[in-house]
Amino acid sequence: MTRRHLGCAALLACMPVLGAGTRSAADLRKITIEPTAGFISGVGGSHTFVVSGHYQDGFVADLTRDAVFTTSDPGVARIGPRGTVISTAEGVARITAKSGTHSAEAALVVTPARPKTWQFYSDIAPIFSKLGCNNNACHGAQNGQNGFKLSLFGYDAPVDYDAVVKNSDGRRINRTEPEKSLILQKPSFGVPHGGGKLMEKNSLEYTTMLQWIRDGAPIGASGGAKLLSVQMLPGGLRVLENLSERQQIAAVGTYSDGSRVDLTEKVRYTSSDEVIATVSSSGLVTPKRNGEVSVLIRTLGHLDAIRVAVAVRPDLPVATANSPAVRNFVDEVVFGKLRKLKIASAPASTDAQFLRRVYLDTIGTLPTPEESLAFLNDADPNRRDKLIDALLDRPEYAQFWALKWGDLFMIRDIFNMNNTPYAHEYFRRNFAEDRPYTEVAREMLTGVGSLAEVGPNNFYSREDRRSTEEYATLVSQTLLGVSLECARCHDHPKEKWKRDDFLGLAAFFSQVKMKERNGYRPFEGFVVLNYAADFKHPQSRQVVRPRLLDGSEPVIGPMIDRREVLAQWVTAQGNPFFARATVNRVWKQLFGKGIVDPVDDFRVTNPPSNPELLDGLAEYFIEHNFRFKPLMKLMLRSSTYQLASASNESNAEDSTNYSRYYVRKLTAEQLLDAVGDVTGAPERFQGFYRGKRAIDLPDPGVPSYFLATFNRPIRDTAKCERTGTPTITQAMHFMNGDAVQGKVASPEGRLLEMIASGATDDRIIEHFYLAANSRLPKPEEVALAKAFISKQANREFGLQGVAWALLNSKEFLFNH
């Protein structure tokens, strides 16, 4: 158990029961019931309704277990336990839920029973998902278990039918004595089963399968209604303020014949973190400790998820004048959610804190002592906004963000093509000119010709002329924020993507051929188009038609570059991925964590921590023509960005709701440049002019022990994870290496210069504090430094030690 977990448990143990208990029925504004119209087919079926109480202060709580249900006609439907209604005859009934003086109504329609021969596809296959038989630890594993293999999470129902009915000489089904079927006996533990007992003999699952075997184990009528979608009720974020509270979930499926069916008991529920909240097999969520989870439902390849938060905390104090102000809609939605979770944000950052932070985040460079003093002494109330505007116009802004984008698109010189200066310059110019990102995306996707000299073509630069499928992964990951990699070989286990989606996307790149030529460069790569080329399915060798991720298959004429069509779709205003994925990436760079995290893993089962924030930012980005500067200004001007990083009891465990600035280590390039700036002895890079900064290096091939040691990405993957945990080698380099000591003691460096010019100890200490930490030293710190100097061999050596300590300090190494 971590320190903070222990602390939290202690906190919960001592806390009085609060939350919805502090709200009384008198505070209820209204109650609602969902769905407002439910359908049951036949007699004896059940339907779950979810009741929500809406309070005066905006809070919404689940009242399903507390509300009183009545039926207008018990002859049609009667009330069952836990918010369920059970049909007794065909007809229509009104179901009323009452809490105190409030009530809400829903209609229940009992339709004639459908001829009920259970079919494998629609009725039996979902059971294997519901009971968990086909997950990756059991029969869905690569080699199944004990000779019985099902497709992972049921993505391949025909194969599963064979596995259950036909394989192993059909011994799993016993047609003459159905109760003796192995497929029934094992999960009900009638015979030993490594997976344990998963169902009782009187359960819905058992009786359904038994009847199905009695009916001859039919595979399924191909003309039957297909499940189109499953919806989770209620929608939106639910907050449980008390460990005694619960949240009931209902699941309603919509079929191709227009019918809507309650699937609450038939879908499989999972919680993304059982430590925080668990969910029962009937959709009841039980909170365990503070945090947020996604509750996911799955059936027959369909998925949906909602977020549930557990916030057992004291009520927040009323907002005071000192609380950070709401400056724009970012603050509105961020602070709004924090209020719901009863998390108190950190206070606003001090000027000194903000100053260093905003320089590092926008231009990757520390302010000079002069710049720091100018800002700290500026009395203009708009000084922070002015600083943001000025920084976004600095040349270092374009360099720093070109570096990040180079990481993302894996710009490096693989074949000695000397392509990286062009690719790097392309990104630098895009940022400097604030070009609309839709134009950039289009240029990259539709690149043709030399990789060496045409920057955007480097989108296609890969060491091995990778197969067409790699481009599908690449475009989805980098531009759309979607990790399709799992779907390359099988339907994605955690998402709705099927293998067909992956292959259909790859088909857009079928015409791309990489050619090489040895000319005046040792090697030069070219993107060449063969308009007639098709993409063939890796197994069946059938031609795969290009398919977009929304499932549509555009008709593309013969001499058309398919990538143009793809680019049009990607950059269209209505595209649900591009803007969201992009704003999310920028947000992560500035705020430390994506609203969707990881940033290239958008999926239904990985919902954004704040959907209103993500959608609002995407809208803003689109409204401003997909340009980065307005977007960044919005983000940087927000009070959310400018919060202090200090934590308090209520926000110490929050790492997803931006209740404070999340501290992070300076990146390799920032660090190297910063040490050079502070010591006045900047690094020299092989092959570059004096004064070239690390943030401006075009590719990771430029040799640098320092950068390699501090995890400069080598750009062989599009996941730009840079930081990682500190290593021994880094510590040694900073403790002992020439990175610090060498530069501090350098004859060309600032320290010796200041000593030679006769500066006092106070002056020198002040200078180094301004240079390293963008602030004046505290008297306490000056005293410590002077005491240290007085004990050293000589004054110069003492001052060196002070500079060394500053550069090894947490304050310097971290962006806070």
Added chain:
Amino acid sequence: MLGRGTYHRAPMSVWGRRDFVRIGSASLLGLNVWDLARLSPVHAAGPPKQNACILIWLMGGPPQQDMWDMKPDAPHEYRGLFKPIPTNVPGIQISEHLPRTAKVMDKFAIIRSMTGKTAQHEPAQDYVLSGYPPLASLAYPSMGSVVAKEKGGRDGLPPYVAIAKPGYAYGPGFLGAAYNAFAAGDPNEANYRVRDIRLPTDVDWDQASDRRFLLKKLDGVFLKDPSVHNADTEGEFAAVDDAYVKAVDLVSSAKAQKAFQISEEPNRIREMYGRTPMGQGCLLARRLVEAGTRFVTVTTGMNVWDLHVRNFDMLQNDLLPSFDMSFSALLTDLADRGMLDSTLVIANGEFGRTPKVNAAGGRDHWPKVWSCAMAGAGIRGGQIYGASDANAGEVKDKPVQVEDYTATVYNLLGIDYSKEYETPIGRPVRISNGKHINLS
């Protein structure tokens, strides 16, 4: 990605180490830490019992038919210029340019049926070093990183060390930077030392200690500041201290320092390995394994075995003599010290080379079949596993996929390769996807 709180233990105080007091007082007596190291007892008799691995990484793709898998009966444009010679195991022949190795054939095994998928250096190197073909969406950890994670190091020694050339493919992938290889430089250089393992020349131990004390004080003032108070909820600050502690462990561990001090090794031994990067690299690897490192890679240069041009010339005059000397010396030395049973030695590359010699007198990339030499850790010496066809072009018997090779390595090191790691997006990844072969 903000990690989960893994830094749950209070880091050892860097400042309170008794060693520092000891070193401090020793320096009063005029001794420095190196003197102290010499005064402490020589390595305890007997090898460590845990299994470790030394991988001699023949980067670039060594030609199987000119080293391990001779084809004297093939047409001359296939068999090349080299002839086979007998070894000290009847029935086994290897290249005439590996005479010393031939005399220790009874100590190692040759797999002649390695087979892979890709003929490009980078992806093939990723593949053979990690057991997984590389993906743009996921960085897999190298074998050394996995071993570092599963076994950890001892006595301040880093568990995973890369000698001479550390390549990118040696990286920790999704396991994170803590399992990165420790770069140990080239021990064949005169005045070899590990970078930054010693204090700067102008700062002595006491002064370094004073500086660290000042640092601690200044950090203390910073951490109390209300704007950053308790800001490191994920233990980020503690992680830096943790790395410093480990660094100080290494810098002040006499045993660790000593292990890296190849100059301590008797001249006779250094000559036996050969005064080449390969030779001294293997020797240093032996010392590190003796002291507590678990996985060492020895790489002499970037793709030096990538012999598209002048294959036979380069092999005969440069690569094979130094390899022959180093490899045989390593096996002999380990056996003499009783370390061979607990140390796995591998000599392998990312693929083989084309059966037919090209117009420039070289061979090109060939992943369909190649050879790999393995010794120690219980492997039965003097055996040939698998076979290639008449031209060393295809696998004829018992193919060993790269996954199976890594599974075999893990199995010999006592690591359960069916164990799964979880990547940042929650995808389960087995340590190895293959099945180990039996070499006992």
